[in-house]
Amino acid sequence: MRKHHLVVVALLGTIIISSSAHAKTTEYDLTIDRTPVNITGKTLVKVTANGGIPAPTLRFVEGDDAVIHVTNKMSEDTSIHWHGLILPGGMDGVPGFNDFLGIPPGETFTYRFKIKQTGTYWYHAHSMGQEQDGLYGSIIAAPSGKDPIEAERDYVVVLSDFSEEDSDDIMMNLKMSSDYYSTARRTLGDFFSDVKTQGADKAWKTAKEWGDMRMSQTDLADVTGYTFLVNGKSPEQNWTGIFKPGEKVRLRFINASAMSFFDVRIPGLKMSVVQSDGQNVEPVKVDEFRISPAETYDVLVTPAEDRAYTIAAEPIDRTGFAIATLATREGMKGDIPKARPRALLKMGDMGGMDMSDMEMTPADMKSGWSEAGTPAGDKALSYSDLRYAGIQKDTREPGRTIEVHLGGNMERYIWTINDKKFSEAEPIRLKYGERVRLNFTNDTMMAHPMHLHGMFVQLENGQPAEKLPNKHVVVVPPGQSYSVLLTADEAGEWAMHCHLLFHMMSGMMTKVVVAKLDAEDVPATKDTTGAGSAQGGHDAH
């Protein structure tokens, strides 16, 4: 116990010392309002920050005291969450957590926190569907010294999915009919073409298996009808980043979509991935990468020719493109790549379900979801490629494993964590300082980008302990498991949720409490290693 008191004292000490030290204050004002915008050719009232979508890019230097005054001019509460930033719980911006009450209409809330890190992050509303309705923006935290990632040009590339509908209506429509937005449901024609290509027997069996489960093979995206944007611009408006041939260009990709995964490529350019979720990684050369809602990737490219290069981000349901251009001057436009075929889900996307009485070939057992249509010979980024650029400080073995089952009922549009919606769930309690493994198991047929507030997790991606990459979002593909490690070194109440907005709004969220617990309260159930002792220092198991 004494050790933990020391930790607290040390922590308080650090705060007092650091706040008395000289630090630069960087201040911003954000005014949140519902104002008319015209992106798709139709004037719509959306949620804007300082009148625009996206909200302004906030730039800080590591060590800054950030002071952000957020004024709510709407007639409903709002809030802003600083996605990926390590900060005190009360500044994290989730109403109902850490005594934060949201920002009522007409009021100004001042967020104050220290910038303790560097990298590309973002911010968005954490109230109802305001993020879908336009409230998102980027954050750049520059190193106080020289940036190890050197580039002549530096652009933020915010991807988003813009709907002409209001988020409340989208939520209602999904509850009315969960396939409301499905535009690629299997037809009788699809069945007969399967009969032709696979034979009647196989086609019938497949249809029977999916029908038996009452699930759809085409469920890649719950919401459609989006216009996909780059930095708030439609493909027609074509956001353009200027370069001189031979220059090194840093692109900070942020997926600020509410619901859309993208496959990103720049035909003609190799991308060197240098940062993931704001944290520097050892460079990986790729031709394309898949980015989930709320993930960020920084890449370096070196366009050599005097021409336009198209940045193409294609949603995985292939219903369009977010398009931007890298060009040597304004007004240039490159070719728009051909849409790739839409993947079909397979039995392999159905983990945790009883498939013992089904007849399946090895091809059926593969994941349909992960088929990106990457051309042969091209390299797509994989989580296992990511190696932290620094050296992880905490390489302790986890003291215990916490199972996190991602579940849902697609028919009723209910999404759960460990079989509970947020409205019914008990928090996950972690002891301050403890090292745990979170083992996510996806029992559904959709991928879930799981986001933990307040702390980075380390992907257990097969790299050595000191090289595991830090992430604030981890994608758990359909039917699969993925584990991460976590050092619970930030006290507070932290939201953990699926970053598909309408999954979160339907219940896929839980609370993680990091606090100093009495020894007898440390949960001991379901622990795989049976640890969780109050002695601290879990290194020798």
Add this chain to the structure above:
Amino acid sequence: MRIKIMMIASCCTLSLAQPAAAAADNIKDKAEELRQEHGGGIFHMFMLETDYGRNEDGSVASWDWEGWVGTDENKLWLKSEGELTDGKLAEAEIWALYSRNVATFWDAQAGLRYDVKPDSQAYLTLGFTGLAPYFFETEAHLFISENGDFTGRLRQENDFLLTQKLVLQPYAEANLSAQEVPEQEIGAGLADAKIGLQTRYEITRKFAPYVDVHYGRKFGETSSIAKSNGEENDELVGSVGLRLMF
């Protein structure tokens, strides 16, 4: 509270100006709001199908309005259906049920059904509704009339897509009776059944015109009663209609 928590974060960073009690209330309200907004919300769905058509004898107009308001678990389920033949109200039912989600795909229901026509009659209603394997939308209900008569109704339908907008929906319905109900001209056993095919074009998911053809027939004793009254014991109806979801 089983667990004593010392929130390091809150003692370091928060200095609320409000009186502590009011602040605690606010936090409670906010936490409740947060639950409402993440899985505890109230939604609704209503579907109205109205159509007009003909059988061998004349015109038939019908409506079927059905839907719910409530949470994922607890809903008020409302339903009204009826028919006008040659402009005269022939059948009209109004239902109000409490609907409880009891399994992934199923709700159990209990409440009242009230018939305005052909006879004014109230029924205690028990049943379930949901999605059976192979996507059969299913409704099964048991009715106990004021006189203590037991009857039941089973309905199933399924959607087959020709395109993303053009949908074939075959459906079947059967009415059963545990005993003879002379005042309603119903015999014991399978009383009547209907099979039909609705072909709709979903201009949007909420607005879909359709054509409908169905064949209905009385069976057994019910059929004999109809015949002895000089009535037809079957009918073929073709109609056009509109389906709205709201």
